[in-house]
Amino acid sequence: MTASSSVTYEELYARMQEIVARLEAGELPLAEALALYEEGMRVAASCQQILDQAELRLQQLQLGAPDTDEE
Amino acid sequence: MIRLLSVSQLNGYLRELLESDDVLRDIWVEGEVFDFKQAASGHWYFKLKESDAVVSAACWRTYVARIGERPRNGDAVLAHGHISIYEASGALQLYVDMVRPAGIGLLHARFEELKARLEAEGLFDLSRKRPLPAFPRRIGVATSASGAVIRDIMNVLARRFPLAEVLLAPCRVQGDGAPEEIVEALYALYEQNVDVIIVARGGGSAEDLWAFNEEIVARAAFASPVPLVSGVGHETDTTIIDYVADVRAPTPSAAAELVSPHIDDLHAALSEQRDRMVVALDDMIVRAGEQLEHERRHLMLHAPTTRIARSRQTIDDLLRRASSQVGHRVDLRRARLDGMQSRLAALNPLATLDRGYAVVRRTVDGQVITSPEQVASDDMIEVTVQGGTFGARVP
Numbered sequence: 001m002t003a004s005s006s007v008t009y010e011e012l013y014a015r016m017q018e019i020v021a022r023l024e025a026g027e028l029p030l031a032e033a034l035a036l037y038e039e040g041m042r043v044a045a046s047c048q049q050i051l052d053q054a055e056l057r058l059q060q061l062q063l064g065a066p067d068t069d070e071e
Numbered sequence: 072m073i074r075l076l077s078v079s080q081l082n083g084y085l086r087e088l089l090e091s092d093d094v095l096r097d098i099w100v101e102g103e104v105f106d107f108k109q110a111a112s113g114h115w116y117f118k119l120k121e122s123d124a125v126v127s128a129a130c131w132r133t134y135v136a137r138i139g140e141r142p143r144n145g146d147a148v149l150a151h152g153h154i155s156i157y158e159a160s161g162a163l164q165l166y167v168d169m170v171r172p173a174g175i176g177l178l179h180a181r182f183e184e185l186k187a188r189l190e191a192e193g194l195f196d197l198s199r200k201r202p203l204p205a206f207p208r209r210i211g212v213a214t215s216a217s218g219a220v221i222r223d224i225m226n227v228l229a230r231r232f233p234l235a236e237v238l239l240a241p242c243r244v245q246g247d248g249a250p251e252e253i254v255e256a257l258y259a260l261y262e263q264n265v266d267v268i269i270v271a272r273g274g275g276s277a278e279d280l281w282a283f284n285e286e287i288v289a290r291a292a293f294a295s296p297v298p299l300v301s302g303v304g305h306e307t308d309t310t311i312i313d314y315v316a317d318v319r320a321p322t323p324s325a326a327a328e329l330v331s332p333h334i335d336d337l338h339a340a341l342s343e344q345r346d347r348m349v350v351a352l353d354d355m356i357v358r359a360g361e362q363l364e365h366e367r368r369h370l371m372l373h374a375p376t377t378r379i380a381r382s383r384q385t386i387d388d389l390l391r392r393a394s395s396q397v398g399h400r401v402d403l404r405r406a407r408l409d410g411m412q413s414r415l416a417a418l419n420p421l422a423t424l425d426r427g428y429a430v431v432r433r434t435v436d437g438q439v440i441t442s443p444e445q446v447a448s449d450d451m452i453e454v455t456v457q458g459g460t461f462g463a464r465v466p
Contacts, residue, residue, distance in 0.1 A: 009234055009337075010206040016344050023351035030359050037352045044345045051337055054233035058225060060216060061240045061259050063252075 009050045016043045082158040089163075095154040099180065100126065100165055101173055102150070104142045117142070119150060119165065128152075130167040137187045138170050147173035149180040178277060182284050185311055189286075194293050195314040201298040203318060204266045207330050209236050211260035211268040211297075213253060214323070216241035220273045224327040232331035238263050244272040249282035254291040261296055267330045268295055270312060271302040271323035283310035292316060302326030424457040431455075434462065 019040040023033060076084065089095050102119030109115055113132035118125050128150060130138070142148050151169040156162065169187060171180035189195065210228065214220045221239060228235055240256035243249045253270070260268050270292065272280065282288060283303045289311045292299055298317040303310050306321035313319040320326035371377065424430070431440040434451035446452065450465045 008206075008208060010208070013206075013341070013344075016341075016348075020344050020347045020351065023348055023355065026351065026355055026358065028355075030355065033352060033355050037348060040348045041345075044341060044348075047341050050234065051334060051341070054334070056225065056229040056233040057236040059236065059238050061238060061256075061263070063240060063242070063255055063259050 007046075009047060012043050012047050012050070016040055016047065019043065078161075079158065082156055082161060086156045086158060089155050090153065092154075097153060098151070098165075099177060100150050100152075101177075102126070102148065104146045104148055105144050107142060107144050109141070115141070115167070119148070126165050127157075127162055128165040128167050129157075130170070134168040137168075137191055142170050149173050149175075149177060151180070151184045178281065178284075182311065185284065185286055185289070186314065189289055189311065189315070194289065201317045203298050203300070203330055205332060207232075207235060207266040209238060209263070209265040210330060211238045211240060211263060211265035212271065213240045213242055213256040213260060213268065214271040215244050218273065220244075220271050220323045223324045224269065224271065227324050227327035228331055231328065231333045233334065235331065238265055245275065245279045245282060250285040250288050253282055253288050257291045257295065261294070265297060267297055268299045269302060269320075269323070269326045269330060270299065270316070271326055272304060273323065274305040274308070277308075280304050280308055280310055283312040285311075288312055289315045300326045300330055424455065427457070429454050429456045 019036050022028065023036060023040070028036065100119060102121045104117050105120060107115070107117040113135060115128075115130040115135055117128050117130075119128055120126075130152075135141075149171045150165060150167045151171075152165050152167040155164060155166055157164050169180070169184035171183050175183075193199075212221065212224055214224070216239060225237065228237060238260065240259045242252035242256035244253065257268070257270070270283075272283065280303055283301070292301070292312050292315045295317075299315075300318045300320050301310070301312045301316035302320040302323040302325060303312060304322075309319075318329055320329050432438060432453045432455070433440060433446065434453050437453075438445065440446060440452065446465045448465055452463050452465060453460050454463055
């Protein structure tokens with residue numbers, strides 16, 4: 001399984017915080033809470049995977065008349 | 072070509088000439104102060120001399136406030152400003168906007184002049200300092216592509232926050248052309264949708280770091296659409312860009328640390344969220360259990376079977392009470408009926424027939440005969456005795 005690159009860690013983490021907040025509010029029907037909990041655990045696993053697999057990337061910009069460089 | 076100018080035309084022409092000269096409109100002059108006067112208006116008027124040469128100087132009140140310390144006669148100073156002509160007297164003047172002691176050197180004086188000017192313009196205002204993003208996914212770095220600085224920054228980020236992507240805008244960071252390259256690198260990063268920008272340079276002499284004291288660099292940094300962190304030189308070095316930056320880091324490595332969350336903290340935060348989720352669900356299940364127990368007890372109290380049992384008991388009770396009431400009344404009625412029957416029996420007129428009396432009625436209309444005038448001869452009558460009834464004719 002590959003971590004979806006379209007979803008960022010920040011988005012996943014924000015979703016997780018939202019789930020925790022809703023669970024802690026404690027006003028959900030139990031079935032809904034259970035479904036949320038399962039989703040939260042999946043999100044947590046995705047977060048964990050992103051952290052574990054992260055590798056710093058470097059991209060160097062081409063400055064100074066890049067148009068003539070390409071010709 | 073012969074021209075005739077009026078005096079005011081001449082002075083006006085000279086003023087335009089002087090003020091359009093690149094050297095004269097932005098110049099530092101070194102000399103000794105004398106004939107210093109502060110006018111009631113707050114402006115300063117003084118002269119600068121060196122050997123036998125003298126130039127008049129004027130400094131308007133707005134700059135006086137910025138300069139702070141008032142120069143005294145005999146002070147050796149560096150004065151910054153522009154040259155123009157005072158048309159009323161035809162005298163050439165240095166219009167001063169900054170005065171520094173000559174001892175600090177020209178570089179330092181320039182630094183202080185630029186700093187005071189940009190500060191007055193609001194480029195350093197704390198109110199415009201932006202907080203650094205919590206999750207900088209794309210980090211722009213403007214520094215030299217070769218050298219230790221970019222390596223140090225990459226090392227720090229790889230260790231702390233490998234989720235990031237670094238965009239390096241390479242530029243020379245010292246020597247001729249460095250300020251222009253730094254500006255170009257910054258503007259290239261502004262187009263790259265980065266979350267934060269680091270401008271960095273390793274340690275060096277004041278001259279080495281000079282590019283970061285240039286006005287064009289300061290203004291380019293000020294134009295940054297995202298938070299900008301400066302990490303120039305060592306901790307003791309302060310350059311103009313440090314004042315303009317949203318955050319000043321003492322070194323390039325420190326800049327990289329400042330912009331990046333630590334992955335250990337991310338792990339810890341993740342664990343905390345997970346734990347809170349487990350606790351929240353546990354609580355919810357315990358609460359649901361308690362509620363269930365409460366509902367069950369409530370249900371027991373109000374269950375139909377319980378109600379029926381209770382109703383049945385009520386019905387039994389009512390029936391018992393009803394039947395006893397009814398029985399009582401029946402007995403009472405029966406006793407009264409018996410009494411009335413015996414009284415009726417005693418009053419029954421037919422009972423007298425038992426004793427040999429007879430009842431006589433006219434046959435024609437059944438009227439009981441109680442007087443001889445009620446009948447005539449040959450009328451038919453009926454006689455009822457205890458044993459029965461028989462007809463007769465009145466003689």
